[in-house]
Amino acid sequence: MTLRFAEEVLLLLLHDDNGKFARVPEWSLRYALGGGVLMDLALENRIDTDLEKLVLIDATPVGDSLLDPLLEEVAAAQESHDARYWVEVAAGRAWEIREEALSRLVERGILEQREDRFLWVLSARRYPVIDGKAERELKLRIMEVLFSDALPDPRDIVIIGLADACGIFKELLAERELDLVAERIGQVRKMDLIGQAVSSAIWDIETAVAAAMPPLAY
Amino acid sequence: MKMTTERQDGILSFRVDGRIDGSNAIAFQEAVRTAVDDSDRAMIMDCANTSYISSAGLRAVLMTAKSLSNRDVQFALCALSNDVLDVFEKSGFDKIIAIHRSKAEALGSLHDQ
Numbered sequence: 530m531t532l533r534f535a536e537e538v539l540l541l542l543l544h545d546d547n548g549k550f551a552r553v554p555e556w557s558l559r560y561a562l563g564g565g566v567l568m569d570l571a572l573e574n575r576i577d578t579d580l581e582k583l584v585l586i587d588a589t590p591v592g593d594s595l596l597d598p599l600l601e602e603v604a605a606a607q608e609s610h611d612a613r614y615w616v617e618v619a620a621g622r623a624w625e626i627r628e629e630a631l632s633r634l635v636e637r638g639i640l641e642q643r644e645d646r647f648l649w650v651l652s653a654r655r656y657p658v659i660d661g662k663a664e665r666e667l668k669l670r671i672m673e674v675l676f677s678d679a680l681p682d683p684r685d686i687v688i689i690g691l692a693d694a695c696g697i698f699k700e701l702l703a704e705r706e707l708d709l710v711a712e713r714i715g716q717v718r719k720m721d722l723i724g725q726a727v728s729s730a731i732w733d734i735e736t737a738v739a740a741a742m743p744p745l746a747y
Numbered sequence: 748m749k750m751t752t753e754r755q756d757g758i759l760s761f762r763v764d765g766r767i768d769g770s771n772a773i774a775f776q777e778a779v780r781t782a783v784d785d786s787d788r789a790m791i792m793d794c795a796n797t798s799y800i801s802s803a804g805l806r807a808v809l810m811t812a813k814s815l816s817n818r819d820v821q822f823a824l825c826a827l828s829n830d831v832l833d834v835f836e837k838s839g840f841d842k843i844i845a846i847h848r849s850k851a852e853a854l855g856s857l858h859d860q
Contacts, residue, residue, distance in 0.1 A: 571802060577769035578802040580837060586769040586803075680813045680843060683806045719839035720809075722802045
C-alpha cells in the first residue's frame with residue numbers, strides 16, 4: 530500500500546501515545562500538504578518542472594480524490610507559472626487535503642478518529658494509530674536514507690524535504706542525532722525542485738514573521 | 748531525444764541528444780537498462796548534445812544511477828552544457844553523481860579506477 534505524501538506527512542506528525550499532532554507552524558504544514566500533492570502529481574507523470582516553470586504533461590485524472598482537484602486546476606491554467614506559484618495555490622487547498630488524507634487513513638484502518646469532550650461542550654479530535662506498520666516503515670525508510678550515503682529514491686527525497694519543511698525531524702530525532710544528519714538532510718532536501726519551492730515559501734514567511742517581531746528589550 | 752551507445756574496455760558510453768523531460772524520462776531509463784550488459788563495469792552518460800533536463804529527467808538519471816549502483820556498475824556524466832549543469836548544481840545532484848567536463852576526462856577517471 531503506497532500512501533500519498535500528504536498522508537505520510539500527517540502520519541509523521543502524529544504522536545503515537547496520544548493521537549495528537551505535533552505542534553508545527555500552521556504555514557509550514559499548509560505548504561507541506563500542498564507541496565506533497567504537487568509532488569505526487571509529478572511522480573504520477575502529470576506535471577513536470579524546471580528552474581523556471583511547472584508544466585502540464587498529461588491532464589488525465591489520476592483517479593485519486595487527493596490529487597485530481599489540483600491537477601484540474603493546473604490543466605485549466607491559461608498561462609504558465611513557476612513551481613512556487615503552484616505551491617502557493619496548492620497550499621490554499623491544504624485544509625481540504627488534510628481532511629481528505631485523514632479520512633483515508635481512518636478508512637484504511639491506520640488511524641482511528643476519536644472525539645474528546647472537555648468542559649462538556651468543546652470537543653477535540655484525536656487520531657490514535659491503530660495499525661502502526663505504515664508509520665514504522667515510513668520512519669525506517671527515512672532513517673535508512675539519513676544515516677547512510679546511499680543514493681536516495683525519489684519518494685525518499687520528497688518525504689525528507691516535506692518533513693524538514695514542517696520541522697518534523699525535531700520530533701523524530703534526538704538533538705545529537707539531528708546534528709549528525711543535518712548536512713545529509715540539507716543535501717537530500719535540495720534534490721527536488723518542487724521541494725525547493727516549498728522550502729523557499731516557508732522561509733519567506735518565517736523571515737517576514739521574524740521581521741515583524743519587536744526587538745527584545747534589554 | 749535520440750540515444751546512441753558505444754562500448755570500449757567495459758565502459759559503455761551512452762549519448763543523449765535533445766531533451767530529457769517528462770515526455771521521455773521513462774523511455775530513457777528503459778533504454779539504459781537494456782543497453783547495459785553484464786560485462787560493463789562503468790557507464791558514461793555523454794550529455795554533449797543534451798539541450799535540456801527537467802525534474803522528471805533528473806529523477807530518471809537518479810534512478811539510473813541507483814540501478815547501476817545495485818548492479819555494481821560505476822556511473823558518471825560528462826560534457827554538460829552550462830544550462831544543464833546549472834540544473835544539476837542547483838538540485839545538488841553534482842554532489843552525489845560524478846560529473847566530468849569532457850568524455851576524455853570521464854574515461855580517464857574510470858580507467859584509473
